[in-house]
Amino acid sequence: LHLPAFQALEAHWRGLAYLVMSTKTSDNLILRVLDCSYDEVKADFKKATDWDQTALFKKVYTQEYGTLGGKPYGVMIGDFAQFSAAKPDVDALERMAQIAAASHCPFVSSASPHMFGLTSFTDLNKPTSLKKVFNGLDYLDYNSLRSFTDSRYVSLVLPHVLLRAPYDAVNNPADGFDDFEETLGAGADLRSDKYFLWGNPAYYEAALITDAFYTYNWLAAIRGEQGGGLIANLPVFTYTTDAGEQAMKIPTQVMIPDRREGELNDLGFIAICNRKLTNQAVVFGGKTIHNPPKWENSTLAGQMANSSEALSATLPYMLNAARIAQYIKVMLRDTVGSFQTAGTLQNMVNAWLGTLVLLDDEAQQSVKARYPLRNARADVQEIPGKPGYYTATVYLQPFFQLEAIDVTISLVAELPPPAVAA
Structure with missing residues (x-):
């Protein structure tokens, strides 16, 4: 049970099982699983001449979002890798960002402890400043990726989460093996992580997303203890120390204090924070890995631009904005072959946006939570030099979990041309 290869296999299946059992599926909420390894994904990216020639792009974009009658994906959850700042990982994340942006389908996966120059998340609180770590030369490629606009479609979650407690006949019996007991070995240091099954935290973020959609039909309610970010009933393990005292193995690989959580959030990571001495955890942050550009903050226009850029680097609002972009494209695709003008298309989009x-x-x-927008507007214009083609700029002013900022998100999508009169 403690062989690394077997633990990895069990972790994949238990993480997926957690998501499946935590999701109330329906005709509008569907889970699909693509069985692929990281080596297969990297080989696909390497073989293709460009990102839009990859098999993954065809699977996510072409077969669904880009096909009449297709059902666009709302979010991709990656359990094929734990990403670090190493060049191969950065290259893979860039490809994932491009595919996610084109499909308006955010990608959520997990960060590796190597992302922070560590071998285990148990040491996450040791660095004095994580910002200084990421200013190092080893992070040039990763920081360049963070400045890439499409990176706002990528989120990385941490730390690892305990998937199950060790088996024993009383507290955690194994199904079908009533008397089975997981042997940890004489003198085993139960403070060590190697005796426990740790899994991908992205599954827990995914469960928050599916629960928000089931409850509200929108995806912003995934943060904070009262705002949809509570993760309950996580497995814990209690044991007796050499001193005869009771101790508990917490369900996250490390206890993250508020200050470190703030640092992680500022660096674009989503942290799962255990509530001390409980089997609960909370997601407070919601940043993507994107590091938005900074504008001159001395003017009102600069302040608004900075606020808007910061908001567009936040997962809850990107999930909603991306879903709205998908719906608008599908709605307007149905107008192909009809005689439409920029004005009629604009009125159509604005009428639908008004319902939100x-x-x-x-x-x-x-x-x-059910009506996530405080304001919205679409501007549709004909593309110069391309008769019959239009571009739509959609302005969204989020309402739910606004956190005292009042800004807009701008999305641009090319619309299909109307039919040409005979």
Whole structure:
């Protein structure tokens, strides 16, 4: 049970099982699994002449989002790798970002402890400053990726999460083996992680996303203890120390204090934080890995630009904005072959956007979760030099979990041309 290869296999299946059992599937909420290894993904990226020639792009974009009648994916969860700042990982993340952006389908996976120059997340609190770590020369490629606009479609979660407690006949019996007991060995140091099964935290973020969609039909309610970010009933393990005292193995690989969580959030990581002495954890942050450009903050326009850029680097709002972009494309694709003008297309989009807007600032949070926009507008214009082609710029002003900022997100999509009159 403790062989690394077997633990990795068990972790994959248990992580997937957690997501499946935590998701209330329906005709509108579907889970699909693609069985592929990291080596296969990298080989696909290497073989293709460009990102839009990869098999993964064809699977995610062409076969669904880019096909009439297809069902676009809302989010991709990656369990084929734990990403570090090494060049091969950065290259793979760049490809994933491009595919995710083209498909308007955010990609959520896990960060490796090697991302922070560590061999285990148990040492995550040792560095004095994580910002200084990421300013090192080893992070040039990764920091360049973070400045790439498409990186706002990528989120990395940490640390590893305990998937099950060790088997024993009383506290955690193995199914079908009532008397089976997992032998940890005489003198085993139960403070060590090697005796425990740790898994990909991205599955837990995914479960928060599916729960938000099931509850509200939108995806912003995935942060904070009261805002949809609570993870309950995680496995814990208690044992007796050499001093005869009771101790508990917490369900996350490390206890993350508030200050470190803030550092991780500023660096674009989503941290799962265990509530001390409980089997619960909370996701407070929601950043993507994107490091948005900074504008002059001395003017109102600069302040608004900085706030808008920061918001577009946040996973909850990218999930919603991406879903809206998908719907608009599918809606307008149905107009192909009809005689439409920029004005009629604009009115059509704005009428639908109006159904998502809540005008009551005093409404309850549950109502705001169902109507995630405070304001919205679409501008449709004909593309110069391309008769019959239009571009739509959609401005979204999020309402739910706004955190005292008042900004817009701008999305641009090329619309299909109307039919040409005979």
